[in-house]
Amino acid sequence: MPENLAHAELIAVLVAVTDNEPRVMTLGAGAALPSGPFETGHRSLQSGLRAWIESQTGHPVGYLEQLYTFADRDRAGEASDPQRQPRHISIGYLGLVREQVALGDARPEWRSWYEYFPWEDRREGRPAVMDEITGRLLDWAGEDVTRRQSVEFLFGLNGMVWNEDLVLQRYEMIYEAQLEKVPGFGRQMAGDHRRILATGITRLRAKIKYYPVVFELMPDSFTLLDLQRMTEALAGLRLHKSNFRRQIDQQNLIEETGAMSSETGGRPAKLFRYRPAILEASALSGARLPYSRH
């Protein structure tokens, strides 16, 4: 009898952006993230998932990063002989795909991730659904001051500033308040998949700030506005044009191709390409400690 053995499952949050809409690959009419077992023949977790994705979508995944591993929920209270049931372990990954791809065997569908988290898209301003969400969350918080403050912090109420990175924490609060199934509060998914999606969005939104990962989603050549729109789509926010531009060229990660684009009806824009140089210190713009050069 095998003891302490578990099923290991690989789950992918596969992201592509088309028409300025960040999309995630789903199965079953948008109800599940693609997943497959980690098999004995797989060389590693990552290569197992990579092979699997490529067979499904027929397209290589540029970037693949592990997100989080979790076990199925508490089996302790389960009937009869819990020893007999092997545990399930799910290992989540974030993958980035360069563009809309030919569909594979399993009829995958790309869906906007904002279908699942409508309150996370603030590009056109504060979405209408926010009022109902925060209203019901504040009702739930009631007299509990700490809870109230958490709502205000996470949802940018009372003059607090909206932080786009807190996707997972916002979803978990909504879940804790048992509001995740309220009509209008986003599409549901099976099991923990919606939570894993939130984890992926959170990771990606944080990462684009200090690591040049957007370029995995960009075509070979692009204008600066294309790059800005991509970043805005991911962050769910509008950015300041010239400051965005300044930040980009301080990082020194792109170069002109020489060609121009005149798609947009105004002055033609220069086309750029990613310069996959050695990462310089300047490209990693993370937080810093107050160093002493002494």
Place this chain on the structure above:
Amino acid sequence: MPENLAHAELIAVLVAVTDNEPRVMTLGAGAALPSGPFETGHRSLQSGLRAWIESQTGHPVGYLEQLYTFADRDRAGEASDPQRQPRHISIGYLGLVREQVALGDARPEWRSWYEYFPWEDRREGRPAVMDEITGRLLDWAGEDVTRRQSVEFLFGLNGMVWNEDLVLQRYEMIYEAQLEKVPGFGRQMAGDHRRILATGITRLRAKIKYYPVVFELMPDSFTLLDLQRMTEALAGLRLHKSNFRRQIDQQNLIEETGAMSSETGGRPAKLFRYRPAILEASALSGARLPYSRH
């Protein structure tokens, strides 16, 4: 016959700081990190590990964060019937413990993490071993310009600035160059444990910059210099005193206890305590996008 089942193992990088030295809990004369199987009775991965650690050290773990999950290396080339061998999956965690603890059953030992990565401690300046390491890495790089630049970037050569967060990347380069067993280049560990330790240090060094996690390692009351020394021990760097102080009180995370400490022979220092307030936006000092308030 169970197919696609795996052994799941929990591995802990447990950190405590004593005498300004960051230490990690080890077993077997410093050759292994503590680890134990994920058992059928465990409620969750985290609670399984937590219970396990507390039974070993008799001390609660304040902070516990998942690091990374990896599978055992390629079994494809293995003899006879690879199907029969279940895979091993290891789930690494970073745990923070407030201080030196009473030892548990398994005779754990706390060892300075710089025994394993001597080049990572630059508090007393560039360690002597750096010259030999970088010399041998540059030999290994040879004519390969990309490789050469990576060495220079990771180890802060040629005027590039040392980035204390790149612990894992530095270790992986040393490993790739097959220099990890060179005498003087740090103590060895069994299996992948040294790599997991590097992952833990990397995560912790990155995290202290944008999340108030140092306080998990501090005693209830402390001086500002204590806090600085703690941060320096973790980062392996000296920090600028008054700028460190300014950063701390901008974050608004500590408050005076009213008492003073006169341990150090100079002017007595005020004692502070952590104010475990609701996390304000100001406490999260991560990188930012060029927002538009428009």
Place this chain on the structure above:
DNA sequence: CTGACTTATTCTCGATTTGAGTTTATGTCA
């Protein structure tokens, strides 16, 4: 051909934040 319109690209400029000290305060101890 010209002027309105649209979008791209550059500049400007005050407000903050940072890096690197210097100065002043308050103890202990010989």
Place this chain on the structure above:
DNA sequence: TGACATAAACTCAAATCGAGAATAAGTCAG
């Protein structure tokens, strides 16, 4: 009582950031 040691506050130039104005280079209607 004065040397010594460390804490805590203050200074100031340089770099970065937030916000928006100015200028450039196309298209298109008339």
